[in-house]
Amino acid sequence: MRLTLALLATCAALPAHAEETFPATLAGHAWLPALTLVTPPADAPRDAWLSGKFTGKTRNDSAMSAPADTGKNYGNHPTDLSLPFIGQPVQGMSGFAMNRAEDGSIYTLTDNGFGSKINSPDALLFFHRMNPDFTTGKVQRLETVFLRDPDHKVPFRIAYEGTEGRYLTGADFDPESIQVLNDEIWIGDEFGPYIIRATADGRVISVHQTMLDGVALNGPDTPGTVVPAAPGKDFRVQRSGGYEGMALQPDTNLLWAMLEKPLLGDDGTPEGDFLRVMTFDPASADWTGDSFRFKLAEGAVAIGDFNFIDATRALVIERDAGEGDAALACAEGATDTSACYPMPAKVKNIVLVDTADRDAEGYIRRIGHIDLMNIADPDGKAPEGMKPAEGPFTFPFQTIEDVMRVDDTHIIVANDNNLPFSxxxxxxxxxxNEFILLSVPELLAAH
Known part of the structure; x- marks a missing residue:
């Protein structure tokens, strides 16, 4: 009996299911230069021709006059670029749509501009069609579509309220995820968080507030949240914690909207090491009432994208907040961080989940993952200057926010480069803006 009890105790201490790590091989690499700019529409306010004027402590109307850096947490490294920009920065990609355009190009989008409501009122919002060419290593931008609200569908005052074009800016929304359904665009926003429905040419059709268990979810940047506001009571969504991932499920056409960070509990602290996932039905333009949970791996603090690969299985990017090659990590206690990374990248995973396999608490089963900090490159696909100091190829960016299935063996992953701050x-x-093609047959075949 003692032996049996001891054995049971040992078994209870073991994990119920050990998640497998699958290999990943670099099959192609393409990139769009960091400083890639587009001109605003002809009828946009003149204000939009100089973007990033409010990223400092005071307004700056002198083009390219304020050098940017990565900030204290990342070593204050200069990025060799200066604000404000003449034109609008294409900057990092913040989401891939599951379905491609008729010509095979990828629908992707740029986020709110420079990181917050306060510093982005002159950053226009737009999505693109892009085509990464893994033979030439170049990314072609085929089309850019600017979001606008001529029919006054946005339920609050926008930054360009009194203008004729009513173009949306980063002071209005933070678009982070995109899907295409029936020739319409569905966008997941972080500020509300909201789901935005728009036409293919960028006109807003409707804006939908988030509901969980019959209660509206708000964040510190939701219109109507005012200071002083108590975290966990007046708002439960963390800042920059809205819809970083929003997957379109085949067959059902439901949108699975996943928050980037854990919700806050009544005490103002995260409710756990998991993220909420709510389902929205575009056909009825309403939430289904169902919600689920995605458990983060140890060391991960957020997700970056979420896309189905078949009727029930999907890919999720999970990540820490680190940036840079671990081989160049700063020594503990280092005061000079000019040549090292004080918080290098460690946890950057692409996780395969089965949304149809959930436990009694609603946790979606994690099948396995690949490690973006350990990518084999036997054929030397990584361009010169983009290889790590030592070891395998890595994708060491703070915000990796794009993943999609290509075929039965390949996926594409891309980063948000937070221009000009990362x-x-x-x-x-x-x-x-790096796009990498990965060969991951074992991951995609796993169940």
């Missing part, structure tokens, strides 16, 4: 690949240089 580095990661090379100290002293702004991160480019």
């Amino acid at each position: 580095g990661g690949r090379e100290i002293g240089k702004a991160a480019n």
Whole structure:
């Protein structure tokens, strides 16, 4: 009996299911230069021709006059770029749509601009069609569509309220995820968080507030949240914690909207190491009432994208907040961080989940993952200057926010480069928009 009890105790201490780590091989690499700019529409306010004027402590109308850096947490490394920009920055990609355009190009989008409501009122919001060419290593931008609200569907005052075009800006929404359904665009926003429905040419059709268990979810940047506001009571969504991932489920056409960070509990602290997932029905333009949970791996603090690969299985990017090659990590206690990374990238995973397999608490089963900090490159696909100091190829960016299935063996992953505030690949240089093609047959075949 003692032996049996001891054995049971040992079994109870073991994990119920050990998640498998699958290999990943670099099959292609393409990139869009960091400083890639587009001109605003002809009928946009003149204000939009100089973007990033409010990223400092005071307004700055002098083009390219304020050098940018990565900030204290990342070593204050210069990025060799200066604000404000003449035109609008294409900057990092913040989501891939599952379905491609008729010509095979990828629908992707740029986020709110420079990181917050306060500093982005002159950053226009738009999505793109892009085509990464893994033979030439170049990314072609085929089309850019600007979001606008001519029919006054946005339920609050927008930054360009009194203008004729009523173009949306980063002071209005933070678009982070995109899907295409029936020739319409569905966008997940972080500020509300909201789901935005728009036409293919960028006109807003409707805006939908988030509901969980019959109660509206708000964040500190939701219109109507005013200071002083108590975290966990007046708002439960963390800042920059809205819809970083929003997957379109085949067959059902339901949108599975996943929050980037854990919700706050009544005490103002995260309710756990998991993220909420709510389902929205575009056909009825309403929430289904169902919600689920995605458990983060140890060390992960947020997700970056979420896309189905078949009727029930999906890919999720989970990540820590680190940036840069671990081989160039700063020594503990270092005061000079000019040539090292004080918080290097460690946890950057692409996780395969089965949304149809859930436990009694609603946790979606994690099948396995690949490690983006350990990518084999036997054929030397990584361009010169983008290889790590030592070891395998890595994707060491703070915000990796795009993943989609290509075929039965390949996926594409891309980063949001937070222009001009993120580095990661090379100290002293702004991160480019990198698109990597990965061969991951074992991951995609797993069940």
